[in-house]
Amino acid sequence: MGYSFGRDDVVFLGSAAGVAALAEVDRLELTPATHLHDLERVRREFGARSGALVETVRLRRRAAAKLVDPGWWLFTDDALQQATPTLVARHRADRLSGRTVHDVTCSIGAELIELARVCPSVLGSDLDDVRLSMAAHNLAESRNVLLAKADALVPCSTGTVVIADPARRADGRRTHDPAKLQPPLPDLLAAYPGRDLAVKCAPGLDFDRLDWSGEIEIVSLDGAVREACLWSAGLSEPGVTRRATVLTSRGGSVAYTDADPDEIPDQPPGEWLIDPDGAIVRAGLVRHYAAKHGLWQLDPNIAYLTGNSVPDGVRGFRIVDRLELREKTLRRELARRDCGSLEILIRGLDIDPDTLRKRLKLRGTNPYTLVLTRISRTAAAFLCTT
Structure with missing residues (x-):
């Protein structure tokens, strides 16, 4: 604490x-x-x-690792842990540009400062007096922000887009149950019927427990999945119920949606293996991503993709050999290739990479990547270089 x-x-x-x-x-x-x-x-x-x-x-x-220019900001430990990274908050604010927005769980103001840059008027409210005082300090130079003490479950604004970030811990532990968030997500949604609403959630939340008719967006930053955001139908594109947004600290942003084509060929492995960004995987848009980049799946139920080229800016693994997934075979082949360092990637198999790496007894100098997965019901091992 x-x-x-x-x-x-x-x-x-x-x-x-x-x-x-x-x-x-x-x-x-x-x-x-x-x-x-x-x-x-x-x-x-x-x-x-x-x-x-x-x-x-x-x-x-x-x-400093999460927020842009936090040098004069005030925080509590919990508030900083929950604060949205600046580039993620900026992305959400850009989607709301020009609207009047009410952040009903504003905390110390990490969302508000980005909203204030692109929205004509912003309201922030919270029940915590200390966090509100810190928000007033942090946003002292933002003249279009009004702060108020208010319960997120008791609407106190009209005509605004409502955004919220329920706390993700219950009884001191992180929860994936929407009903155990603070405030509970079902209660929060019920408090704003018919309103344009954006709710930040943990990406691991069990969305099957929600009756949600809008869009669920999964956002990653520099390869790490950061959050999910529920967007009500009035804030979503027609026909879009799932979106994966891939952000980079260099300012890049690419989005994939379930309205994109998802037809891909059924072919043997190509020259390369690609492990899609986690936002794409969690959003269930692996096929849509593959279709956009001319790739296909090794197995329809596994997220690894393959193809004869690698999308720009994405790390690919060039297939050197396909091996039988037996320790004896792997040990012999790795020794023959003078392997000294081995990255092991696994999907669809219950194998501990650290334990396997020790058992392979690597003594060489060359680096390789070993991709372990299954194709249909058969385990497969692909030896790769990057």
Whole structure:
């Protein structure tokens, strides 16, 4: 658990004295090796404010990997964990550009600051006084944002697009049950009937438990699946119920939907294997992605794709050989090829890659990738280079 901030902490941290104190603390390493010495120094100089100062500096350093320019922001540990990465929030804001938007679970304002750049008027509300105070600090330069204390389940705006980000933990543990989110997702949806609604969710949420007629978008950033977002029908393209959006920190964005063609050939493996981005897999759009890039599946129930070329910007694995999936065979072939490092990718088989790698007793110098999967009911092993 992190430091428990109070509103008086927020007032101090936002004052001239607080800003100067944070700058002083930020000069310290605050690493495990220097922890005791640094903490003693901060306590000696700032007394009762030391906890808030040290925690804020630590959180800002962590936030730099997630948020763009968080240098003056205030956070709680939980709020930072749940905050939407800037590039993901920016993508959602772009879809809502020009609309008036109400974020009913605004927390410390990670969504609001992106909405404020493209929307004429933005309302943020939350029940947590400390987070609202932090949001006011974080958005001090955004003149088109209004903040209010309000329950997300009690509508307090009209004519706005409503966005929400229910907390994903129940009883201290992450949950995939929509009814155990805070606020519960079914209650949240019921509170805004007929409204344009966007709800951020965990990508692993069990969407089969929801009666959702709009779009479910899965978003990845730099290859890591970040979130799902439920878009009501009024915010979706006609005919689209599933979308995968692939973002990169370089500013790239590619989307695939279930309205795209999904006809692909049934052919033997080509020259390359491709492991699609996780957003594409979780959105159930592997065939649509394959059709767009001239690829096909090794097996209709497995996400690995194959083809004779690799889509731009995607990592591919050139097939060197197809081997029998037996340890003795693999060990012999890898030794013959002087394999010293081996990346092992697995789909559709219950094999632990680390255990297998140790049993293969690699002693060479050449790097390879081993792709283990099944085709129909038969296990298959593909030795590849990248």
